[in-house]
Amino acid sequence: MNGKESGDILxxxxxxxxxxxxxxxxxxxxxxxxxxxxxSLTIGRDEFFGxxxxxxxxxxxxxxxxxxxxxxxxxxxxxxxxRAKVSRKEFTRHIQAVFQDPLSALNPRKTxxxxxxxxxxxxxxxxxxxxxxxxxxxxERVGLDASYAARYPRELSGGxxxxxxxxxxxxxxxxxxxxxxxxxALDVSVGAQILNLFRTIDVERDFSMLFISHNLNVVYxxxxxxAVMYKGSIVEMGTADAVYNDPLHPYTxxxxxxxxxxxxxxxxxxxxxxRFRPPSPGSCAFYHRCPHATDKCKKVPDLRNKAMKGxxxxxxxCFYL
Amino acid sequence: MRESLQTGNKHTKTGPSRYVPADSPYWEADDNVxxxxxxxxxxxxxxxxxxxxxxxxxxxxxxxGEILGxxxxxxxxxxxxxxxxMGLLKPDVKPTGGxxxxxxxxxxxxxxxxxxxxxxxxxxxxxxEPMTSLNPLMKIGKQxxxxxxxxEKVSKEEIRKRTLDLLTEVGIQDAEACMKxxxxxxxGGMRQRVMIAMATICKPQILLAxxxxxxxxxxxxxxxxxxxxxxxxxxxxxxxxxSHDLGVINRICDRVIVMYAGxxxxxxxxxxxxxxxxxxxxxxxxxxxxxxxxxxxxxxxxPGRVPPVEEKKDPCPFAPRCGRAMDIxxxxxxxxxxxxxxxxxxxxLYPVKGKGxxxxxxx
Numbered sequence: 079m080n081g082k083e084s085g086d087i088l089x090x091x092x093x094x095x096x097x098x099x100x101x102x103x104x105x106x107x108x109x110x111x112x113x114x115x116x117x118s119l120t121i122g123r124d125e126f127f128g129x130x131x132x133x134x135x136x137x138x139x140x141x142x143x144x145x146x147x148x149x150x151x152x153x154x155x156x157x158x159x160x161r162a163k164v165s166r167k168e169f170t171r172h173i174q175a176v177f178q179d180p181l182s183a184l185n186p187r188k189t190x191x192x193x194x195x196x197x198x199x200x201x202x203x204x205x206x207x208x209x210x211x212x213x214x215x216x217x218e219r220v221g222l223d224a225s226y227a228a229r230y231p232r233e234l235s236g237g238x239x240x241x242x243x244x245x246x247x248x249x250x251x252x253x254x255x256x257x258x259x260x261x262x263a264l265d266v267s268v269g270a271q272i273l274n275l276f277r278t279i280d281v282e283r284d285f286s287m288l289f290i291s292h293n294l295n296v297v298y299x300x301x302x303x304x305a306v307m308y309k310g311s312i313v314e315m316g317t318a319d320a321v322y323n324d325p326l327h328p329y330t331x332x333x334x335x336x337x338x339x340x341x342x343x344x345x346x347x348x349x350x351x352x353r354f355r356p357p358s359p360g361s362c363a364f365y366h367r368c369p370h371a372t373d374k375c376k377k378v379p380d381l382r383n384k385a386m387k388g389x390x391x392x393x394x395x396c397f398y399l
Numbered sequence: 400m401r402e403s404l405q406t407g408n409k410h411t412k413t414g415p416s417r418y419v420p421a422d423s424p425y426w427e428a429d430d431n432v433x434x435x436x437x438x439x440x441x442x443x444x445x446x447x448x449x450x451x452x453x454x455x456x457x458x459x460x461x462x463x464g465e466i467l468g469x470x471x472x473x474x475x476x477x478x479x480x481x482x483x484x485m486g487l488l489k490p491d492v493k494p495t496g497g498x499x500x501x502x503x504x505x506x507x508x509x510x511x512x513x514x515x516x517x518x519x520x521x522x523x524x525x526x527x528e529p530m531t532s533l534n535p536l537m538k539i540g541k542q543x544x545x546x547x548x549x550x551e552k553v554s555k556e557e558i559r560k561r562t563l564d565l566l567t568e569v570g571i572q573d574a575e576a577c578m579k580x581x582x583x584x585x586x587g588g589m590r591q592r593v594m595i596a597m598a599t600i601c602k603p604q605i606l607l608a609x610x611x612x613x614x615x616x617x618x619x620x621x622x623x624x625x626x627x628x629x630x631x632x633x634x635x636x637x638x639x640x641x642s643h644d645l646g647v648i649n650r651i652c653d654r655v656i657v658m659y660a661g662x663x664x665x666x667x668x669x670x671x672x673x674x675x676x677x678x679x680x681x682x683x684x685x686x687x688x689x690x691x692x693x694x695x696x697x698x699x700x701x702p703g704r705v706p707p708v709e710e711k712k713d714p715c716p717f718a719p720r721c722g723r724a725m726d727i728x729x730x731x732x733x734x735x736x737x738x739x740x741x742x743x744x745x746x747x748l749y750p751v752k753g754k755g756x757x758x759x760x761x762x
Contacts (some may be wrong), residue, residue: 292616338620
């Protein structure tokens with residue numbers, strides 16, 4: 079668990095994923111829908127990586143694939159271990175998840191302490207007393223106190239429950255946390271507390287995070303690098319500053335335009351919001367909504383690096399940049 | 400249950416009279432008011448049979464043709480207020496005080512029949528999740544037409560024509576096909592458009608929108624907000640818009656009411672509330688939103704948590720989380736203070752002005 083070690087903690091290489099449409103047995107329909115389209119990304123050690131996109135774009139699917147909850151094609155390596163070759167138990171030491179709804183993630187009939195000790199028990203770490211101490215320390219680290227170990231999830235508020243989930247995820251000292259919309263279900267003031275917690279807890283111990291969210295503001299606030307996903311493929315990826323302050327892909331610009339803020343009264347680029355054309359199969363995923371699309375866009379563009387010399391990588395999937 | 404409700408009621412009645420009374424000249428003078436809540440108090444029954452106030456002493460006016468926003472976190476009572484207006488409160492929530500005046504009548508005292516005549520025709524509502532409000536077994540065209548045939552005597556042809564026109568109006572490109580579709584065949588944005596069409600088909604005076612864009616993507620949300628604004632401008636439909644998102648409120652509302660733990664904290668024009676908030680809660684809420692220039696620094700969030708409904712609260716419910724709370728905040732509820740321009744705040748930090756401020760007495 080030393081964060082000084084160089085290299086990437088997560089490598090996702092050419093990952094695709096399909097789901098088949100309805101029907102059982104021989105009635106199962108033959109065609110398959112592709113969700114993830116050849117997704118590749120890497121997350122460095124101690125890096126916070128943000129993944130943004132609209133609902134249905136495949137951002138959670140990618141998270142689930144990394145966690146090994148769904149089948150996929152391609153390779154996913156976590157801490158140098160191939161996802162497909164290592165047992166699930168071995169993996170959980172390196173990778174943990176925090177989900178959107180903390181209440182459904184906690185067992186309502188078990189105390190917080192029991193739930194948080196569960197991973198330690200599963201991995202046979204420490205004696206019962208040591209585990210108790212570890213849980214108490216972790217509870218303090220996430221901004222609660224040791225007395226919470228005896229409580230039940232229903233006695234806690236939404237924000238406290240999310241703190242417990244974060245504590246349970248961190249207790250095995252994993253190298254990678256996948257946070258899937260971890261603040262989306264919380265109230266604004268409580269969500270801010272959790273965001274602060276993620277920031278401060280990172281200073282205390284080294285772990286990387288894949289932060290999945292639909293909220294570009296939150297992702298920009300928390301993350302070092304951002305990838306924007308649209309219809310299962312990454313359309314733009316770069317440092318948080320580059321993607322947020324200097325967006326290149328029309329979709330990223332559309333997303334930024336559509337965020338309602340309370341500083342300006344109107345949309346920055348209204349034209350972007352109103353473009354629609356009939357979709358064309360095999361075209362660039364954004365073809366039907368793009369204001370700049372031409373016939374050239376009827377093919378799928380590659381991800382290309384648009385960064386100036388000396389700058390960090392800024393990948394964009396568009397012909398016209 | 401009944402006894403406890405009554406004690407709750409007595410509690411609010413014995414409290415100091417903190418608002419401009421409903422019989423003040425202010426109410427008669429402003430004939431622009433289309434709906435008003437006066438000292439509305441709602442109690443929720445707890446598991447042990449006792450009752451707790453979920454909405455306490457809430458008074459506001461909705462003016463004709465405006466978009467009035469109510470913003471607050473979960474449990475602040477914003478949705479309950481709207482449900483009380485629609486008469487759709489669940490059995491465990493009881494109005495225990497105050498009135499909601501619409502069209503010269505108290506909406507809380509209506510019989511079932513009277514209510515049926517008003518809902519859908521004069522008052523309409525759209526919810527967060529359109530899928531749960533649409534009948535999954537009924538084609539869109541039929542569902543839409545139902546509302547019209549309930550309230551008006553018109554021919555089938557006429558209904559069909561109106562439905563088609565309206566669907567085109569709300570921005571559905573192929574209205575003809577949409578009429579024949581089932582709800583599950585439409586996307587989230589389309590469903591919300593259908594819901595808006597359904598809610599506006601009888602040209603209601605007031606459209607209540609309870610977090611109508613929360614379940615939608617940001618780009619779809621932008622379209623739906625545009626649509627609501629257009630309906631407001633073109634038909635003069637008054638909209639009462641509930642949201643937890645200050646950004647959304649900024650995009651659409653003329654005036655805003657900020658609620659916290661069942662009470663109004665602050666109200667005024669959207670610009671005044673967002674640019675010059677007075678209540679510590681509103682200030683904290685605005686500060687805690689991550690924005691462009693806050694990257695890399697701690698979010699100045701509000702400490703503590705929103706108190707659950709059943710918890711006994713201080714007279715000013717925000718006092719435990721407020722950085723500037725004083726002793727008086729824990730002993731007496733703050734009266735309303737006007738800050739000029741219709742901006743009002745319920746906070747002891749501001750001076751109570753003389754009688755000249757009467758107009759600022761209510762949101």
